[in-house]
Amino acid sequence: MSDRAVSPNSAYAEQSEAAFIKRLVDRDMQAFECLYEDYRKKLSYFIANMVNKPQLVEEVFNDTMMVVWQKIGDFAGASKLSTWIFAIAYRKAIRARSKIDEPISNDTYIHSIEDNDTEDTLEKSRLRQILNKAMETLSYEHRAVINLTYYEGLHYRDIAAIMECPIDTVKTRMFHARRQLKKSLGGNIADWL
Amino acid sequence: MTKSLSDLCDIHIESLIPWYVTNQLCEDELVKVQHHIDDCADCAKIVEEERKIAIFIQEREANKIPSDWKIFQQQLLNFDLEHPNPMTVQSDSEIKKSPHNIIRFPILRKTKIFISKPKTLGFIITAQAAALFAIILTPDTNVFNNIANEDDQIYNTLSSDQTEPNQNINIVMQFDPSLTIEELNTLLNNNKIKIISGPTSTNAYRVKVPNDITLETLRSHENILIAEPISAE
Ligand SMILES: [Zn+2]
Numbered sequence: 105m106s107d108r109a110v111s112p113n114s115a116y117a118e119q120s121e122a123a124f125i126k127r128l129v130d131r132d133m134q135a136f137e138c139l140y141e142d143y144r145k146k147l148s149y150f151i152a153n154m155v156n157k158p159q160l161v162e163e164v165f166n167d168t169m170m171v172v173w174q175k176i177g178d179f180a181g182a183s184k185l186s187t188w189i190f191a192i193a194y195r196k197a198i199r200a201r202s203k204i205d206e207p208i209s210n211d212t213y214i215h216s217i218e219d220n221d222t223e224d225t226l227e228k229s230r231l232r233q234i235l236n237k238a239m240e241t242l243s244y245e246h247r248a249v250i251n252l253t254y255y256e257g258l259h260y261r262d263i264a265a266i267m268e269c270p271i272d273t274v275k276t277r278m279f280h281a282r283r284q285l286k287k288s289l290g291g292n293i294a295d296w297l
Numbered sequence: 298m299t300k301s302l303s304d305l306c307d308i309h310i311e312s313l314i315p316w317y318v319t320n321q322l323c324e325d326e327l328v329k330v331q332h333h334i335d336d337c338a339d340c341a342k343i344v345e346e347e348r349k350i351a352i353f354i355q356e357r358e359a360n361k362i363p364s365d366w367k368i369f370q371q372q373l374l375n376f377d378l379e380h381p382n383p384m385t386v387q388s389d390s391e392i393k394k395s396p397h398n399i400i401r402f403p404i405l406r407k408t409k410i411f412i413s414k415p416k417t418l419g420f421i422i423t424a425q426a427a428a429l430f431a432i433i434l435t436p437d438t439n440v441f442n443n444i445a446n447e448d449d450q451i452y453n454t455l456s457s458d459q460t461e462p463n464q465n466i467n468i469v470m471q472f473d474p475s476l477t478i479e480e481l482n483t484l485l486n487n488n489k490i491k492i493i494s495g496p497t498s499t500n501a502y503r504v505k506v507p508n509d510i511t512l513e514t515l516r517s518h519e520n521i522l523i524a525e526p527i528s529a530e
Binding site for chain 1: 319321350353
């Protein structure tokens with residue numbers, strides 16, 4: 105199962121989260137570089153699904169990490185550090201979206217990892233394309249809830265914290281997102297089973 | 298044909314399926330969902346569909362964010378220079394209201410060193426900076442030679458950098474912390490580096506260097522960890 109958001113393989117996993125946060129509060133630049141490089145990977149997919157212009161993705165990421173630097177002293181540890189950072193990124197991405205005039209398309213930025221060693225690559229590749237297109241038809245809120253659940257592997261409680269909405273709203277969004285995804289996939293979903 | 302969910306299945310149970318698939322449910326919910334899908338072929342089918350979708354989602358990826366730590370680090374240092382005590386950061390509007398964004402040194406407020414009757418704000422900064430170095434470095438060093446003189450104190454107001462083309466370049470610099478004072482002095486003298494202020498909480502100094510010395514030269518120095526021009530905002 106995906107554990108990207110709470111990866112135990114993080115560069116700073118050897119120490120407790122509290123100890124690591126203390127280093128950040130103490131302006132330990134090496135610790136922050138660790139965090140920066142770690143979240144550059146962790147946030148890339150999530151942000152790219154919200155805003156699809158490379159320079160905007162970079163802007164949202166850097167804005168997010170700047171807020172982390174500025175506000176880490178206020179972080180009370182009520183949630184996991186990763187939840188807090190994702191919540192900042194979500195807010196920054198929404199703000200960045202509001203500044204874009206054109207509709208956002210994900211064709212260029214998001215893609216599927218292709219494996220070339222199986223016989224059904226062509227068929228799989230076709231299905232992936234259909235799914236990627238179907239993802240694009242979702243609203244950014246529905247896409248976010250799908251990604252946070254399936255890509256980041258997060259609990260609905262953490263997703264509610266990130267999206268700053270009630271838990272029931274997360275479940276409802278997920279319900280509608282799945283329904284719409286299946287509608288866009290049409291009969292193709294049967295081919296997968 | 299499948300039955301409508303609302304007819305036969307508890308919508309609450311059905312809405313938990315995604316987190317059942319990702320193994321995120323608590324024991325209580327897990328048992329409920331498991332119990333239901335054991336008896337409900339429709340929901341069992343939904344579980345299989347969601348598993349498939351989850352795998353396809355996990356196979357998606359995005360390009361790596363094109364970002365540069367060195368450049369970003371400079372922004373962090375700039376922020377700390379402008380907000381020496383980040384735990385009591387002013388709001389943007391408050392900062393804009395004040396005529397000069399004076400660099401303050403939180404460490405100094407805790408020290409019992411008083412400066413007598415300063416004439417100008419610029420002098421306060423000079424004296425404070427000097428006091429700061431006096432605390433951090435031993436008093437019998439000539440590191441003070443490298444602190445820019447009072448005429449240069451324009452650099453202490455971040456909002457009023459009026460550097461003319463021929464003037465020296467304003468830079469944020471971090472040195473190897475293991476340097477002795479003598480080594481630091483030699484480094485400063487050899488490279489004609491003048492300390493304007495610092496260190497900040499991140500151990501960064503605001504310095505001036507002659508404009509015939511390139512950033513590359515400074516950066517290639519093994520004891521200079523960071524040399525970044527201060528961006529005019
Ligand atoms: Zn059912």
